[in-house]
Amino acid sequence: MAAITRFAKSLTAVGFSYADESDQHTARGLIRMVWGVMIAMILSLFLSLFVLSPGTPQNAALRVGALYITRPHLFHIVAFVITTGATGLIVQAIRRGELRRACVTFVILLLAVVVLNYIPQRYDDPIVILFSLPLIAAGVLLRERDLRNTIVAILITLLVLLVLRMLGLTESLSRGSLGPEETFAYSALALIVSGLMISYFSGHQRLLLDRNLTLTADLRELNTALERSKAELQVANADLEKRVYERTEQLLLATQEAEKANQVKSAFLASMSHELRTPLNAIINFSKFLRNGVVGPLQDEQLELVVGITDSGEHLLNLINDVLDMSKIESGSLKLFVEPDLDVRDIIETAIRYTRPMLAEKPVELQQELPPSLPLMVGDRKRLLQIFLNILANACKFTDQGHVRVKAMTEDGQLLVSVEDTGRGIDPSDTENVFLPFRQTESGLRQGGGTGLGMPICRNLVTAHEGRLWFESQVGVGTTFFVSLPLQTSLEPARSK
């Protein structure tokens, strides 16, 4: 029956949870503790009445009540103090949701009750209370893993014990010969000291907890902020991805449209070229037949007119070719039809053959200084011919007497072709007009018949062959154009068949 009563009282420890939960030590903690004790008393009374001693409620109630009021037994107080502290911790742990910790503390509490219950003779010794103090403190502090304060609490208790021993009090305290008043006084003292200790340490722990909680709250806030910014980032990211996607779509559409427009343009140019070349075939060749007397001799005046037709036809053809070339160059769609093993000598000779008639009526000698063999080249046969033809035609056009000399040589892995004339020369102020589209030199404008496209196209064609085109000139002395073409290029033959 006594054991049951003690156990019931241990349950009064629920009340102590208030003290344990109190914010600070000192007076406020004490007041709370007193309140806790009162509540615990009432609770344990009810518990012993209705739960633990259902058979003899009045008897049990009377006994428990009498214990508290008339004879506060030391052992009861020890049990009270330990169980109160431990139960407070359990309640606290449950509140925090630390169920495992609550269970462990509860097991410790039970063990403490059992141990105290089996101290047969000395249970009312004040010394037991004093020993129980470090147990409580250590329990509280160990739970908080506050090793330093645990050791401090134990040392303080040991110090107190040492002092008591030095004063010779331990003997008399453990003799069990104290009267009720003394026992009460010691018990009250022990109760207050242990309460203060619990309060202090749990207050200390509370401080730690507060700091911890503050930190946790800060962390949680930070975490929330982080989560929020993460979400915002994700939204921004998604938005960005969407925009990139949209842009890409737009770009694709624009590219497709541009490609389509380009195809339309190419088709238009091809068709225009075809449609213009077909009648020019008749104009140029019929007029030539007339000129050559294929269908009968012409009078001088007739001949002059017919020659005019041929020349205009050929001029128109050149114009069409030049405009088409320039349009391709400007749209970046000029493609070389690259062939391997080109005989440059043959190409240069073809160009000379084509231009020779231009000098038929002028005292100008067309000379060629070509080595017997020139290396084979990779390139666009038609475009290379166009380059040499253009330069030669210019030389013939602007030279009224003297010579036009074509030279070719290989040096430093380059084929160097030069076309030297004894023409009127290019004025330094005209230098830049030579290679600008739709611009002509003074003498070019005076002479007439040019488009201002030949040289710009030539330079582009030479560049496309990875070569260089330039000139040196002296007014009144003559001009020399140079074409240098690398023998080794990155040009790939289109199809070798």
Added chain:
Amino acid sequence: MWNVLYVEDDAASRSILRLFQRMNPELMKLTVWEDSQQFEERLLALAPQPDLILLDIHVKPSTGFEMLIMARKHSNFDRVPVVALTASVMNEEIELLQKAGFQGVIAKPLKLEEFPVVVEHIMAGQKTWYVW
């Protein structure tokens, strides 16, 4: 002396080549067709067999490309040089001709001074892609 077959629907172009042949009778004998009706049958029936075939590209009902395929189907024509004589001489168009298997192109307007040299090159087995 070469036997040349020329298929051309443009009257002016036909006249030019006929006049050229009249001026250079020692160079070639010329057969001119105005369209490509039953090209295959007529080609097989042609005697003597042509040494060179000149094809305009925009001919009806069969285009130059189709005529080339028809000619190449027959073993006795698979080595006869077939050259396009056309005003469609933009780079892309020439690439098409090359891919189709023409041995060359002679551009319109014709440069008749060059014509004998070009024919000589072609008959020597060279590919000619001159465009002026």
